[in-house]
Structure formats: C-alpha cells, structure tokens
Amino acid sequence: MLKILCVCGCGLGSSFAIEMSAKAVLKKLEIDADIDHTTISEASAFNSDIILTQKTFADILNADASEEEQRRVIILNKLTDKTEIEQKIVAFLKARDMKDGRHE
Template sequence: MKILVCCGSGLGSSFMIEMNIENTLKSLGIKGIEVAHSDLSSAKGIPADVYVGTRDIAVRLEGLGGEVVSLNNMIDSAELKDKLIEVLKKLKYV
C-alpha cells in the first residue's frame, strides 16, 4: 500500500502532510504503508493506492489510478485522520 501526498511544488506542504499521515498511522497502530510526497507534475508518473492533496490540488489527482483524499485544511489532524480511516476502510486495508 502506498500513499502519495502532492502539492504544487512538492516541498513544504506535502512534506508536512506526509509527516502528519505517518504520525496518524503510527497512533492507529497501522503498519506496512509507504508514505511519500511529490509535486503535482511528478505525481502522474508515481503509482499509488491513495493520493492526498488539498482541495485545490485534489481535483487534478483524479484519474491517476488511486483513491483521492481531498483535505479542506492541511493542518487539521482530525480531518486527516477521519479521511484516512475512511479511505483505508474503503480499500479494505483496515
């Protein structure tokens, strides 16, 4: 299972969300998920089961082959946790 976090430049915000996802997975006791970050342009060439981005980016992640998680607020850990659990259940990972 791979989660790819995307932002416009692939640096600050995607890296921060990647770390938040890793912390959330750890707090939930979920292992075996690779989490990475990328810029939007490179994401097209990186296969993933789940693509995560802020709502302005998420629409551009549709059609890449994985589930898309759209975050309204990239620093809202409760929103991230809820949406992450929802997509992992949908993929029958948890």
C-alpha cells in the same frame, strides 16, 4: 503495505507538512505504510493507494483519471489537521474493506 502520496504544487512545503502529519496518524493507528511527497506534475509517476492533497490539486489529478483513480484521492481541507487525516484515511480503508492497509 499501504502506499500513500502527499501532493502539492512544488513538492516541498505543504506536501511535506501533510506527510509529517499523516505519519503521526499512521503511527497512532498502527498502520504500516510507505509514504512520500511530490509535486502535482510528478504524481502520476507514483503507484499509490492514497493521494492526500488539497482541492485545487485534486481537481487536476482527477481531470483525466478513471473512476478508480479518483477514489484514491483524499481532499484535505486543513492540510495538517491530524483528526481530519485520521478520519479520512479510516473512511477510505473501511470503504475498501481494508484494515491496516490490507484487504480483510
């Protein structure tokens, strides 16, 4: 199962909004995923395949991350734009030869 983490500064507002939009996208794509939201300071405690966030927090997450860890961070320009979220999740899965969150 695909594990997705939505990250923002306080773990309440924008990360929750991203989570709700991403859930709708995943349902549309029929992708079974475990999705949660948290603060930037707690994000490293989670084991996730994808992190959805905005550029400011992506820069913080990537500062000390390995190249592989950096690839899982997806930067959203419009946090609740379902089209953007769908395009970026699909591109992420294709780049890793995954379908529905599983390797093909």
